[in-house]
Amino acid sequence: MDATELIEHVPFASHLGVEVHEAVDGRAAATLPLRAEHSSNPGGLVAHGGVTFALADTVGGAAVVSECERVAPTIDVRIDYLAPATDDLYAEATVARSGESVAVVDVDIAEDDDRSARVATARGAYKTGGDADGSPWTEGVDVEELF
Amino acid sequence: MDATELIEHVPFASHLGVEVHEAVDGRAAATLPLRAEHSSNPGGLVAHGGVTFALADTVGGAAVVSECERVAPTIDVRIDYLAPATDDLYAEATVARSGESVAVVDVDIAEDDDRSARVATARGAYKTGGDADGSPWTEGVDVEELF
Amino acid sequence: MDATELIEHVPFASHLGVEVHEAVDGRAAATLPLRAEHSSNPGGLVAHGGVTFALADTVGGAAVVSECERVAPTIDVRIDYLAPATDDLYAEATVARSGESVAVVDVDIAEDDDRSARVATARGAYKTGGDADGSPWTEGVDVEELF
């Protein structure tokens, strides 16, 4: 199973409609359809910060997993909101550092129909060391089979 | 309308089940029920980073709004994950700096039945200056009536 | 006076040896010579995190000032260390968002003789709104003359 399929099985990512289109060699791309329930405004449609963040964290994790080939829990993320997002979202992630215990990833988020104009940008650190077996992230999952 | 009610009308917060119990004088508290669709693991229940973040951003925003009494878009947030969260979440936010153009807020997140053990901690900057009228955050909303 | 000269007069930047070579239209570049007193290791030469950060904050501020043409205090910065830096540093900053109250800037830091390999990366928010007159940042300085 590759990182793309792995993410499809994450309940919250699936619930939001995130689709990871590619996740290979430390790079990943994903989309999220902006729905009424994702809005921050009862009178209109503008992505709630948590929606944009969930896409960023998901595609960032996919990029890391595509490179380190193991479950990689998020350590921390900073997200900066650059402009309101009022349409479907597109995100790209690139691993900036891939270490034995920590990976760092850059994520840019835009509206899908204007991918060159960022609406947000994020940077996160993910744990690539230590033993994930038996943790809440892998309980009930056959990790061996995943990679 | 006070900040507590204001947040109840935010579609994504409502969709996730966030309840802001209190938002007054720069402090706010909220809960989020952990549901199967909020999980990061197809084989078990552990809060996805985006769920914890959405709660943090929502209660952080409520704390800011309770003090500055205006719509306050998120500028940026850093979240650190300290432990896996496998039960309903509780979050508290406290404004650390309240300025004319920017407010800073500290947020601690725990499981609701053990509020002293943080599962995550966040810090965000929110915009308290400039004109929010006519922005995507207030389109279709009678801002005058809100405050 | 342009942003380049402005930074030369900042005591701490000058003390560290920071030179801003360019600061125009939201972009800036600067260097810092790595000296023995900048080290994090008594037995060798590796840039202390505070040295790399000071360069990042300085060049980031210069980029913002080059665009907004006013004193712009730092709101917050995140810096990620990607590799140890053991030689003179080079940094480039690009404004990612330039708003009426807040600007966001991206900064990449490398060793000067290998500018394509980042040793650190930072992102900061700077205050571009409100009145800086009479603040500790401008006390004793003729701000009118600066811009």
Add this chain to the structure above:
Amino acid sequence: MDATELIEHVPFASHLGVEVHEAVDGRAAATLPLRAEHSSNPGGLVAHGGVTFALADTVGGAAVVSECERVAPTIDVRIDYLAPATDDLYAEATVARSGESVAVVDVDIAEDDDRSARVATARGAYKTGGDADGSPWTEGVDVEELF
């Protein structure tokens, strides 16, 4: 050698005048005298962001080292500036999470004569796993002897 002494030997911390007064069981406290060369303003005395950051990173690292008893390189730090600092600085750090590969630490910075009013606050992740031997942080240092 305890963490307090260890930091005294860090060239840049020593150069700035940082004194770590205590570093034990995941908590540390330090001071930094504000000198003319630390200023951000040629016409007055206000701490440059890089000075405040260097103190935060140093005391944060001391807190981590006091708990994990090994060299712990900084992974990333976010610092928020809450008020201008125009006098000697005092900082306290507390480890929020101490893991086998990553520790997270909270740092509050104030003026030394008014320790309850924060001028800045920082949060950082430090690497506590992997092998630091032979890295630029320990070159020329007898790590065995340090701990």
